Amino acid sequence: MNHPAQAAALKRPVPPALLEALAALFEDRFSIAPAMREHHGRDESSYDPMPPDAVVFAQTTEEVAQAVKLCGSHDVPIIPYGTGTSLEGHVLAPSGGVTIDLSQMNRVLAVQAEDLTATVQAGVTRKQLNQEIRETGLFFPIDPGADASLGGMAATRASGTNAVRYGTMRENTLALTVVTADGRVVKTGTRAKKSSAGYDLTRIFVGSEGTLGIITEVTVRLYPQPEAVSAAVCSFPSTAEAVSAVIQTIQLGVPVARVEFLDENGVRAINAYDKMNLPVQPLLLFEFHGSAAGVQEQAQLVRHIAAEHNAIGFEWATKQEERSRLWAARHNAYFAMLQMRPGARAITTDCCVPISRLAECILDTKADCEKNDMIYSIIGHVGDGNFHVLMMIDPHDPDDVAKADGVNARMVARALSMDGTCTGEHGVGLHKMAFLVQEHGTDAIETMRVLKHAFDPKNIMNPGKILSW
Amino acid sequence: MNHPAQAAALKRPVPPALLEALAALFEDRFSIAPAMREHHGRDESSYDPMPPDAVVFAQTTEEVAQAVKLCGSHDVPIIPYGTGTSLEGHVLAPSGGVTIDLSQMNRVLAVQAEDLTATVQAGVTRKQLNQEIRETGLFFPIDPGADASLGGMAATRASGTNAVRYGTMRENTLALTVVTADGRVVKTGTRAKKSSAGYDLTRIFVGSEGTLGIITEVTVRLYPQPEAVSAAVCSFPSTAEAVSAVIQTIQLGVPVARVEFLDENGVRAINAYDKMNLPVQPLLLFEFHGSAAGVQEQAQLVRHIAAEHNAIGFEWATKQEERSRLWAARHNAYFAMLQMRPGARAITTDCCVPISRLAECILDTKADCEKNDMIYSIIGHVGDGNFHVLMMIDPHDPDDVAKADGVNARMVARALSMDGTCTGEHGVGLHKMAFLVQEHGTDAIETMRVLKHAFDPKNIMNPGKILSW
Structure with missing residues (x-):
């Protein structure tokens, strides 16, 4: 998947003197090896890698400060890197520069x-x-x-x-x-x-x-750690009913610890990937934390709400192993979905809307995915009004990319029209910069830019992300 | 109570042209009457008033924007004013300028x-x-x-x-x-x-x-609104035992909605002011929110914890009227304390520390108050590690003021040494600016200053508060 043409134009020269100084400081924790650079130039987004010019592994705050000072003295970008699990291109190096890998700061x-x-x-x-x-x-x-x-x-x-x-x-x-x-x-x-x-x-x-x-x-x-934890799963005849059950749960103030939604595509994928036998229907996965009595009370209330929304089955999982298996399956949804289209990469986008608009936002987004023949799933932290669309695409097929971009753009526009946000938890990175402007409008973006210019007057701190300069 | 000498030196000229323009814009919602200016130049702190040069009452965001633009074009300070209940001089006008009263923006x-x-x-x-x-x-x-x-x-x-x-x-x-x-x-x-x-x-x-x-x-x-609400009060033989009961409640994760501490001075004052008969001992006042069963479970757990800390009595108040009477008494503590020294003004300061240090911080602060013969009370939102010292002083007695300032400064130093903050909820205003520097250190303060200079390059927005320019 290509990047905006503008990115390449921003590439800044990295003088040999800087590389030498960093090599002297970091010794064997400095690298310009292509494999190392390539590894640090990608995250879990579908973007092609944009490698930095060098990578250093810092072990102390003081080392980070020294690296920043060195890069600053040459106007060279510096990009922090943790585990590389970001989803919007946060750690890519569109202007080149030096990546500071912080994984050795692990105490x-x-x-x-x-x-x-x-x-x-x-x-x-x-x-x-x-x-x-x-x-x-x-x-x-x-x-x-x-x-x-x-x-x-x-x-x-x-x-x-x-x-x-x-x-x-x-x-x-x-x-x-x-x-x-x-x-x-x-x-x-x-x-x-x-x-x-x-x-x-x-x-x-x-x-x-x-x-x-x-x-x-x-x-x-x-x-x-809560005195008692229990989980529950239940399926619904329709997405609308599942989401409505969540909305009511939140509006009643039930203090659920987790409430996750998987659409039927997500359920089908984890059934295959995790050898599970969940009904291939929209699913809610709850977790309750509290005292033994409190957990039971919450679960009973939710069971009642679910029943009112025509839930099918309401299975309890009070044992640690059962719960872990369910949550592992939920967390594997990303990998499970990748298996639904071998060789594909996933575009994972997210948005967040006020809870009363959640059903409508998810349903319209699903309809859009269907209309565009996407291999997709909608999965969400629905108690917060936050959901993800995972779309399996061939990143080298421009049609595929264009379709996914279209679904994404329309999802964001929909969320914004509902007084929601273009990203509930993934961040802006490279990919949501245009949406950020749509969301906040010129005056707020200008205020953000004042902050960026004041804090980073040379534009060396992970440049080209969140805001254009 | 006087202000730092520096304040008067900052007074900026307010040109007649600005006053005329504001008068034209706000008509009868513009005032330069001395009583109006004086009223807007004070809050609930012990500071003598520092009146602005003019007051306008805005009714819309657009009017506020116009007033800010007018003041900005003359480099004249602008001070927002709500209800005037701040405690650290937030709304005073040390550099003069125009106060925007927002009380008519009440929709x-x-x-x-x-x-x-x-x-x-x-x-x-x-x-x-x-x-x-x-x-x-x-x-x-x-x-x-x-x-x-x-x-x-x-x-x-x-x-x-x-x-x-x-x-x-x-x-x-x-x-x-x-x-x-x-x-x-x-x-x-x-x-x-x-x-x-x-x-x-x-x-x-x-x-x-x-x-x-x-x-x-x-x-x-x-x-x-919670399905059930109940309140409980209990007294303790010592401050240490009361605070330890709170610490244990928090560490166990009991989701109390409120837990307030009053020392014996505070109890004595509200007994007199509100005609109550509470034992003159350190007191905790709890409120529980939840389901009927959940509220009972929380209260039982807290009762048990309190008993372990030698609590005397544990009275329930499940009825709305009883609860309201207790909370009204708590909220009247400020006025009740004022009655303990007729003619006095209250210095009300606050700090917040990690919960494990709370007992020590309160006890040392109480000892300091005693040593300095203050008429005082310690009252706190102790579940957050946050407490207040109310000191009744004669603001025109330099000795009194110096003593109170000393207690305050030592309380802040104590809180900072415990990795706490110089103010948990009152803010910095005029009075805690020096403490802010102590708390954050030069580099963080400089970072705050970069923000202030970038957002307010002419220093017209409530100047002289939080940070020196």
Whole structure:
């Protein structure tokens, strides 16, 4: 899949002196090997790779600061890289430059169990964190599917399945350590749960996709592992009924921990991929957290709501293994869908709308996919009004690409017309820049540009993402 | 109480041409009457008034934009004013200028009950909003005590008693309409519950105290009125035991809706003021929201925790009238304390620390107050690690002022040493600017300054607050 012609034009020269200086600083953690560059020039989007000129593996905030200063002194772009699981081209290098791989910054620096907080280096992944804190009785809830790094998740304002109950990285990031474009190291906050002390630097950097600074440490909120957890699945005769059941659940204030929607295509794919036997119909997958009695109460209420919407079956999974199998299947939906069209790549887009418009938005988007003969699935964190369209395309078939782009553009236009957003959790990257302008309008975009220009006057921080210069 | 000498030096000339233009625009909603200016030059802090040169009452966003453009063309400061209930001098006019009173922007513009959202003009107060939405079965939870305007609450990143369960204005503001320093009207977001679409303009303006732009409309999240609500009060032999009970409640993840601490001084004051008979001992006041069974389960758990910490009595208040009486008493604590020293004014300061340090922070602060013979009370939203010190002083007695300033400065230093913040919910205003620098350090403050200079290059938006120029 090609990129806008403009991208290549932005390529900036990387002087040998810079490469030498970085090589001296990072030694065997510096590379210009084509395979290494290529690996760092792609994410899980369908874009062809756009490799950086060099890759360095940082181990400390100080090293990141030094790399940024060096690149800054040569006006060379610098691109942070965590696990490469972004979906909109966030880590590609359209202007070339130097990628800072943060995966070796993988230490959990502090767990303050009694405060329900932890501070980690940016390269720590969510699964690693949960592994390391398991014995404290706490957990970190944000789960975007991929085992992403906390730094990347903060930079993308990630969320996922648990957000309906626990919030997103926006709500769960207490403080960051950030290297700014001039190489300064800024601590954006404290471990206080709330604060009115000045501008919200933390949330300026959360979601900024590396374009305002590089996140090197993240302090997050943790939660007590619930006393009881149960899951439930039920199928529905139609998408409309499934989504209506969710809308009612949310409107009644039932504190579900997760509520995921899979359309019949998604169900068919995971049945094949995970050897499951779910009815090939729209499916809701719930998880309840609370006390034993509380979980039961929530489930009964939801069962009642589901029945009112003609749900077929309402299966309980209170055992850990059953629950894990269901959620693994949900998380494998991306890979399962890829198998539905061998050799294809997936375009995964997302949007988020006010909950009352969710059924309409999903149904119209499904109709559009059908009309365009897409091999697709709609899967969503529907409790938040957020859903994904996965489209299996041949990235080298211009027709295929054009069709998928059309579905995507119309989905975004639809979401915006409903007072929703062009991306609920994937971010803007390269691919949603035009949509961002549609969503926010000229005055807000200009305000964002004022921020970008002030924080990164040389445009060296992951340039060409979120906003055009 | 006097102000830093620097303030007067900043006074800027307000040319007659500007006053004439504003008078023509606002007609009888323009005033230079001394009483009007004086009223708008003070808040609930102990500062002597610093009146603006003129006051205008805006009724629309467009009028605010016109006023900002007029003031901008003369480099004259502009100060937004809601209900005047700020506590750190936020609305004072140390450089003179024009106050825009937003209290006439008091329309609830839209209630989207099915989406659990509402959009209001900035002058709508929280009580007014709750009154207008009562029949939808929803409520707006943020409750800072004062019946503040939603615009002011957003600008101050306010929170209050319900924040432990429902979050603060940071979490509950979905979108804003803001007039920026150049008079542009910016919409910062949509009604989507979550978004990864670009920089978080909403949270840049939330907590910016009018120094980056003037908030004219606020879109907030609403919540279903809980099926059941109950309150409980219990007294403790010591502050340490009361606070430890709270810490354990939070660490166990009990979803209390409110948990308020009053020390024995606060209890004594409200007994006198509200004709109540509470034991003169440290007190916790809980509120539980949920299903009938859930509320009972929470209360039982808390009762058990309280008993382990030697609580004396654990009284239930399930009836609306009893609950309202208790909460009214809590909310009257400020006025009740004023009666403890007739003629005094209150200095009300706040800080917020990680919950594990809360007992220590409160105890050391109490000891400091005692040592300095203050007439004081400590009252707090302790579930968040947030507490207030109310000190009754004679603002014209330099000794009194110096003592209170000392207690305040040491409390902040203590909170910062515990990785807490210099203000959990009151904001910076004029009075906490030096503490802000202590808290964030030079690099973070410089980053805040870059933001301020970029968004307000002429320093006309509520100048002299949060940061020095």
